[in-house]
Amino acid sequence: MDTSVSFLDSLQYTSDEEAWGRLVGMYSPLIRGWLKRYGASLDDMEDITQEVLTVVFRRFPEFRREPRPGAFRAWLRTIAANCLRDHWRKKNKQPPGIGGSDFGQVVAQLQDPESGLSAQWNREHDRHVIQYLLQEVRPAFTEKTWSAFQRFALDGLSADDVSQELGISVNAVFVAKSRVLSRLRQRGLGLID
Known part of the structure; x- marks a missing residue:
């Protein structure tokens, strides 16, 4: 793969297994970390992480990063919140929310781009991605x-x-x-x- 191509551009071709493998490698730990905060079991964390990445894969051709900054980060956060909510509904569970708050409020905060929880997601996302990219470009x-x-x-x-x-x-x-x-x-x- 040409290293001058951006990470998101490399995903435009869904047949590029290497690019999708890197996406899974980059985002699985981040998503699992967030799920752990919701009290998800190990099995639930794996199921939801897989569901989030499946939705990203399936819907990536619809994704448009222009014109707003942080579009992918926000798109991923919304997908993660929806998959989390759908998973808990299917299992008829209500895990404890962050800080003792109601689970529905937590999901709503994740979906609200102006909430403190969304800001936290953004900071953690960026920190995580920077560390991943540093490791990825280091051998060059x-x-x-x-x-x-x-x-x-x-x-x-x-x-x-x-x-x-x-x-x-x-x-x-x-x-x-x-x-x-x-x-x-x-x-x-x-x-x-």
Whole structure:
């Protein structure tokens, strides 16, 4: 797969098993973590996660990320809330909600883009996706380039300190950061806005 293609663009072709495998690998842990908060059993977590990803797969051709930022994140959140609600209805269960609140209110908050719970979903989604994308793009860079990026962009050291630590020019530190961020932006286009 061409690494210059964004993650969402790679999903446009549903026959691309590698792209869909990465989607499952990226989103299964995030969805399971949210389900765990609702008191879902391990079996329920697996069933609901599979249902969410099945709906994403089936309905992806309908998804439009333009013109609003965070469209995929919001779309996924809505699908997850609907699948969660449908699953509990089928099983005739009412799991405890976050903070002791009513389960229906929790689902409603997940569906409301302005709620605090939706904001929490957005933050956790973005953090999770960034970590996944960092791991995904890491092999595309030399050890020195990655170290310069990590020490400068992630660890917060000055370009001068990184330059001295790694024995490279200050310009090379900035170039490393620029190259890695460019790849991350391209791969994450539409996932994190």
